[in-house]
Amino acid sequence: MIRHIFKYEWKKGWADRSLIIAGFAIVLLTGISIESGMQWLSFQQTTLQKINRAEEVQLTTILKDIKKYESNDSDTTFIKLNSPQHPIIMYASKRGYTSKPPSVMTGFAIGQSDLYPYYRLFTGIEDQLLLVEDEIQNPMNLLIGKLDLAFVIIYVLPLIVIALGFNLMSGEREAGTFKLVRNQGIRPRKYLLFKLFFRFLWIFGIFIIFTILYTALRFPQILNISGIVLLAKILGLTALYILFWHSLVFLVNAYGKNSEVNGLVLVGCWVFYLFLLPSIIGTMAEISFPVPSRNLQILEERNHNISIDSEEALRDYLNRFPELVPKSLEKDSIQLIDWYPGFLAMQDSIFQLDGQYKNQVWDQLIGQQEWVKKAAFLSPAIMMRLSLDFISKNDLFHFSTYQKKHDEYIVKWRKYLGKYIFRQKKLAATDLEDLPRWSFDYQPDSNIFIGIYAIILTVMSLVCGLGANLKLNKND
Template sequence: MSAWRHEWRLLLRARGAVAALLLLAVLSSVAVGLGLREVQRQHDTIARVAELQHQELAAQAPRLTRYGDAGTVAYYAFLTTWDPPSPAAYLALGLRDATPYVLRVRALALQSQLHEGETFNPELALAGRFDFAFVAVYLLPLFLIVLLHDLVSSERQSGRLALLRALPGAGRGLWLRRAVLRAGLATAALLLPAAAGAIVSGMPAGHLGLVAVAVLAYAACWIGLALWVGARDAGSVAHALVLMGAWVGLTLVLPTLGHAVLARSVPVGQGVALMLAQREAVHGAWDLSREATLARFFRSHPQWQHTAPLPAGFHWKWYYAFQQLGDEAVAPQVAAYREALMARQRATDGLGVALPGVGLQAVLHRIAGTDLGAQLAYQDAITAFHTRLREHHYPYLFDERRYGMDDFARLPRYAPPPARPQGPVGSLLALAALGGALLLAGARAAGRVR
């Protein structure tokens, strides 16, 4: 215990190290604060949109039901869906920056409504967001490099290394003690603001524990690397340059190259292409025989084939039949698109096995519920709600029943399904294994310091 107290006093005398720890705590606090503010802004937006929809539907009800026409109601009544942020979303906002979390839908073809929100300016998302994940993945290694790069070289350059090695308890234990103390304080400076944010947001303690384990495993990677480099017979500047090169390679260059390779090896189209294909199918139906269109619709929906023949001129049941056929026409493309997205996500998780920064991002995004799986789950919830909306209108359309105020009041209302976040077990185990291996290599190298 006296050895630890001695190392603590030495650390307090190092003003640069203390300043670095304080700065890291400040940056983590700012990132957590910005994340909490963004999550609250999204909650406020969802609440405001829900209230506006309530007012809009109340104002529309008398006008849309005046003539008892269900097709008019289905066409003009937009209903709001929303994807509320999880309590852990403040840690890593992920795809919530680039995909809509509020979407209004109606009983027309769905795919064009799902993907028209993808038309955003990509430059707005290029810089990313300053959140906890950014600080943990990119800035924590820099602070660990500052704190650990000269553990051995500073003693060698000052001429104290031989004396230290002659003292009891010197050797591997000394360097590990110093590294663990400094790195432990750095991770505490990073995690304490996150814990405060968890209390404010109501994040479960189990999720906070997973975040702590992931950050500690990531820190172990850089502790081991710093010990391994620091054990080499070179000066502090050389050690810092090598570690900075490793930071550039592991956090910037290799992830960028890896994602570029994945983009070429696992090509994924754009949702906008699905939207255009679906719209082409819908618009092309205007030039086709109405009876042939209904015959195609009845093959997949035989429960409505008893409907009366189409009268001359326009009829809503024909219109909504070819709207649904437009969705069914692109169903194979939708399935292929989603499978390609998931294949790329699995490949990215595999990349995280070798690159700790990618692995930590995968863990944080999954815990926060802001990864690809969460976005696809929101789309599935919208699809299920859209099916309920169609099933609500079809009896009025095909049985040609009058649609009144009471029927309008029974319009389906969206309710987000309970969140079921998938535990990042695989990514977390891979990150822990990588951190343990690098820490073991660094500890062995520290035992061979001369």
């Protein structure tokens, strides 16, 4: 029977062009979205390559200059203000770089990566040296959002499921063909289920085949072992998500209303799950975990700047890093201006305040995220969004981890160079070679929540299917 139903559905779908149009829409939008995502991934990778190159060039030049000074310099206790060996000059002008390399899955789910910085430049006295603090992004494009594969999965595929399935039974009833089917002894439940199964195979089949083929042909570098595993996760979740929407279509069709009502109900569900519920949950999360104002942050930091006392700051600084307390000066010590340590401590004090502020903001954002994660089971679209962002490492959690590591790294970096200011020592080439280097590896993530979401999606699909089954059995 299944073969006959599939054959009939294929002929019908071919004749009214619905399957072709749906297939074409999936292929077109999937292709465009993968291109768009990969363009963004390549942009990030190219930028980070340039930064790494710039860092190498900078370090090589400084080392070369230091070595030149070392070979020419006979007076070990004198230092010029423009010497690369001058610790305060290096502290203030040597640029450090930190970055969060994009996951290859960014090409499929951009997530929050267009909003949060994925690299930062800094010196000992400035935490952000770029002219524009965040990456340059047209605000208009940020507002509308990029067309990535996650968008196609979350927004477009459910609509295609609805468009192909809203009148599965009602259409046949309205056309009078349903009676003919029943007369042949086919049970409506099975008939509807096979019709839906055919559509599921068509939609998901085209999507999965095209996604894999297109990626393999255009971006083969993505499909290494870890890339394949991550893509499999995305495709697996997509299968469950599409299954949920098919189950919903099954349930709505089972109630035997006309095509109009089915269409209205399904479109209503789409709007509810994709717009209303996320807006409501998002608003409630923001009310529950309000983020402190950035407007007042800058003013507080400026107030601190006015009121800060260098001696007090220095005392605090040395309490934090007692190993920097100057001991008796060594033989090769240089004469440095007295206020350098105080200046360093004052800068550090401002960084500390800034860090406290940032931590408050991140804590609240993480609070919001946790809240949203708990409420996500209400909407399959939210579960998908959180899961895809997490898989592509473009969610809040990964960006907050990067921010935390960046903060820890610059403390270490500053302390390393600060040591030479406190000890009044020239920088040797070997000292700079030992300067702490940045590295960022993604730790194995606890992604239990994705598994839980997968189970919830399956359960939701089963509940809808069961509801439809019960209703159809009753009608039988």
